[in-house]
Amino acid sequence: xxxxxxxxxxxxxxxxxxxxxxxxxxxxxxxxxxxxxxxxxxxxxxxxxxxxxxxxxxxxxxxxxxxxxxxxxxxxxxxxxxxxxxxxxxxxxxxxxxxxxxxxxxxxxxxxxxxxxxxxxxxxxxxxxxxxxxxxxxxxxxxxxxxxxxxxxxxxxxxxxxxxxxxxxxxxxxxxxxxxxxxxxxxxxxxxxxxxxxxxxxxxxxxxxxxxxxxxxxxxxxxxxxxxxxxxxxxxxxxxxxxxxxxxxxxxxxxxxxxxxxxxxxxxxxxx
Amino acid sequence: xxxxxxxxxxxxxxxxxxxxxxxxxxxxxxxxxxxxxxxxxxxxxxxxxxxxxxxxxxxxxxxxxxxxxxxxxxxxxxxxxxxxxxxxxxxxxxxxxxxxxxxxxxxxxxxxxxxxxxxxxxxxxxxxxxxxxxxxxxxxxxxxxxxxxxxxxxxxxxxxxxxxxxxxxxxxxxxxxxxxxxxxxxxxxxxxxxxxxxxxxxxxxxxxxxxxxxxxxxxxxxxxxxxxxxxxxxxxxxxxxxxxxxxxxxxxxxxxxxxxxxxxxxxxxxxxxxxxxxxxxxxxxxxxxxxxxxxxxxxxxxxxxxxxxxxxxxxxxxxxxxxxxxx
Numbered sequence: 241x242x243x244x245x246x247x248x249x250x251x252x253x254x255x256x257x258x259x260x261x262x263x264x265x266x267x268x269x270x271x272x273x274x275x276x277x278x279x280x281x282x283x284x285x286x287x288x289x290x291x292x293x294x295x296x297x298x299x300x301x302x303x304x305x306x307x308x309x310x311x312x313x314x315x316x317x318x319x320x321x322x323x324x325x326x327x328x329x330x331x332x333x334x335x336x337x338x339x340x341x342x343x344x345x346x347x348x349x350x351x352x353x354x355x356x357x358x359x360x361x362x363x364x365x366x367x368x369x370x371x372x373x374x375x376x377x378x379x380x381x382x383x384x385x386x387x388x389x390x391x392x393x394x395x396x397x398x399x400x401x402x403x404x405x406x407x408x409x410x411x412x413x414x415x416x417x418x419x420x421x422x423x424x425x426x427x428x429x430x431x432x433x434x435x436x437x438x439x440x441x442x443x444x445x446x447x448x449x450x451x452x453x454x455x456x457x458x459x460x461x462x463x464x465x466x467x468x469x470x471x472x473x474x475x476x477x478x479x480x481x482x483x484x485x486x487x488x489x490x491x492x493x494x495x496x497x498x499x500x501x502x503x504x505x506x507x508x509x510x511x512x
Numbered sequence: 513x514x515x516x517x518x519x520x521x522x523x524x525x526x527x528x529x530x531x532x533x534x535x536x537x538x539x540x541x542x543x544x545x546x547x548x549x550x551x552x553x554x555x556x557x558x559x560x561x562x563x564x565x566x567x568x569x570x571x572x573x574x575x576x577x578x579x580x581x582x583x584x585x586x587x588x589x590x591x592x593x594x595x596x597x598x599x600x601x602x603x604x605x606x607x608x609x610x611x612x613x614x615x616x617x618x619x620x621x622x623x624x625x626x627x628x629x630x631x632x633x634x635x636x637x638x639x640x641x642x643x644x645x646x647x648x649x650x651x652x653x654x655x656x657x658x659x660x661x662x663x664x665x666x667x668x669x670x671x672x673x674x675x676x677x678x679x680x681x682x683x684x685x686x687x688x689x690x691x692x693x694x695x696x697x698x699x700x701x702x703x704x705x706x707x708x709x710x711x712x713x714x715x716x717x718x719x720x721x722x723x724x725x726x727x728x729x730x731x732x733x734x735x736x737x738x739x740x741x742x743x744x745x746x747x748x749x750x751x752x753x754x755x756x757x758x759x760x761x762x763x764x765x766x767x768x769x770x771x772x773x774x775x776x777x778x779x780x781x782x783x784x785x786x787x788x789x790x791x792x793x794x795x796x797x798x799x800x801x802x803x804x805x806x807x808x809x810x811x812x813x814x815x816x817x818x819x820x821x822x823x824x825x826x827x828x829x830x831x832x833x834x835x836x837x838x839x
Contacts, residue, residue, distance in 0.1 A: 404561075
C-alpha cells in the first residue's frame with residue numbers, strides 16, 4: 241500500500257516538476273551544447289546565461305523589483321478591499337449573500353483576457369500607461385471576486401460566539417476586525433494573498449499593453465522580450481536563466497508562508 | 513427588582529421563538545432557565561444581553577430601560593457554552609483586551625488581570641493559549657472575563673455542559689459563590705434539572721418560547737402547574753395515569769407503595785440506584801415507575817397503592833393543574 245502510494249507521489253512529482261527541472265538544467269548549459277545535444281563538448285556547463293541576463297541593460301533584477309512592487313501593491317489593495325467586503329457578506333441577509341456569491345463566482349470564472357482591450361482603452365483615457373502602481377488597479381479588481389469568496393468562507397467558519405463575546409467586551413466593529421477576526425482568519429488571508437501575488441507575478445496581456453518603457457517592464461513581459469530578442473536564434477539558455485530567476489522569489493514566498501497557511505489557528509476556540 | 517423582562521418577544525420570520533415572557537430577577541438572585549433544547553432559553557439570554565433585538569416588550573436593568581441599548585452599554589457579564597475565548601491570545605491577553613478597549617490605564621489593566629488570575633487560581637496559566645488549557649480551566653477564564661466586566665447582570669449559557677460529570681459537580685459550589693459574590697442578578701441557562709436545582713434560587717421552566725412556570729425548586733417539584741412541568745422536573749419521571757373523565761392523575765415514583773390489595777402489577781425491569789432502586793412496572797393503568805428502598809425484595813405478587821393526598825391532578829385537555837377536588 242505504502243509502496244504504491246510512494247510510487248504515485250513520485251510519478252506526480254516528476255510530472256509536475258519535470259518542466260522546471262528541465263528549465264534549470266537548460267539554464268546551466270551553454271548554447272552550443274543545447275543545439276548539438278549529442279556532440280561532446282568541453283564547455284557544456286556554464287554560468288554564462290546568468291551573467292548575460294544579470295548584466296543586460298537594464299539588469300534583470302530591475303524586472304524582479306518591478307514585479308515585486310506590482311505584486312505587493314496589488315495584494316495590499318486587494319486585501320484592503322476584500323476583507324471588509326468578505327466580512328459584510330457574512331452579515332447581510334442570507335438570500336442576498338447567496339446571490340452575491342453566485343455573482344462573484346461568475347466574475348471569478350470570467351476569462352479576463354476578453355477584458356484587456358477595454359482595459360487598455362481605460363488606461364489610455366485615464367493616462368495610466370507606463371505606471372507600475374496603476375497596474376495594480378486591474379490586478380486587484382480581477383483578483384477581488386476570488387479573494388472575497390475565499391475570505392468570506394473563512395469569516396463564515398469562525399464561531400459567531402467569539403465575535404459576540406468581543407461585542408460584549410466593548411469592542412467596536414473595527415476593533416473586532418483588528419484584534420479578533422482578522423488574526424483568526426490569518427491562514428486564509430495568507431493563502432489568498434499568495435494567490436493574488438501569484439496572479440500579478442504571472443500576468444502577461446495587461447502588463448504587455450500597459451507598459452512600454454523598458455525600465456518598467458514586469459517579469460513575464462521582460463522574459464518574453466529576451467526570448468524574442470534576436471531574429472536569427474532563440475537564446476534558450478538566457479531564457480531559461482530568466483525563468484529560473486523569476487521563479488525563485490515565489491518559491492521563497494511559499495516556503496515562508498507554508499506554516500501560516502497550514503496551521504489551524506482556530507483550534508481550541510470552541511470545546512475540544 | 514434588578515432585572516425585569518416585560519412581555520418580551522422575538523420573532524424569526526413568522527415564528528415567535530420567545531413570546532410573552534414575563535420575568536423578574538432580584539439582586540443577588542440566581543434564576544435558572546430550564547427547558548428542552550429549542551425551547552427559547554438561550555434566545556432569551558441573547559435578548560437580555562442585547563445580542564438580538566426584542567421584537568416586542570421591554571427590558572429593564574437596574575430600573576433603566578435598555579431594550580434598544582447596545583450590548584456594551586448594558587454591562588453584561590456573559591459566559592458562553594463554548595466559552596468563546598479568543599484563541600489567538602494568551603489567557604492574560606484574553607482578559608486584558610476588554611479592559612484595554614474600555615480605556616483602562618496600562619497599570620490598571622495589569623492590576624485587575626493579576627488579581628482576577630489570583631482569584632481564579634489561574635496565575636500559572638497566564639501565558640498559555642486557550643487550546644493548551646483543560647475544559648475546567650477554560651471555563652474559569654471565561655468566568656474571569658465576565659467578572660472583569662464589572663457587570664450589572666450575569667448571564668451564563670450552559671456553562672457546565674462541556675465538562676465531564678464529576679468536574680461539573682465539583683465546580684458547582686465554587687461557580688455559585690463567584691457569580692453571587694457581588695450581589696448582581698444571575699440568569700443561568702441549562703437543560704439539566706439537577707444543575708438548575710443545585711445552582712438556582714428559582715427556576716423558570718420554558719416550553720415553546722414561553723415560560724411555563726417560575727418558582728423555587730420545591731414549588732416546581734411539589735406543585736407543578738402543568739403536566740409538562742411535572743414530567744420535566746423530578747427524576748425518575750412522574751407517572752401520568754391515563755385520563756379519566758377529563759382528569760389526568762399524576763403520582764411521583766417515590767409515592768407509590770407496595771400493599772396487599774392494590775393495583776396489580778408485573779415487573780418489567782429493575783435498576784439499582786445505590787440507596788434506592790427503580791422498578792419499571794406494567795399495570796392495567798399503563799407503565800409505572802416506582803422508587804423503593806435499595807433493600808426491598810421483589811414480592812411474588814406486586815400490588816401498588818398510594819395516598820390520594822400525593823396525587824397531582826391535571827386537566828386532560830389543557831394539561832394545566834386542575835382546581836377540582838379529588839373525586
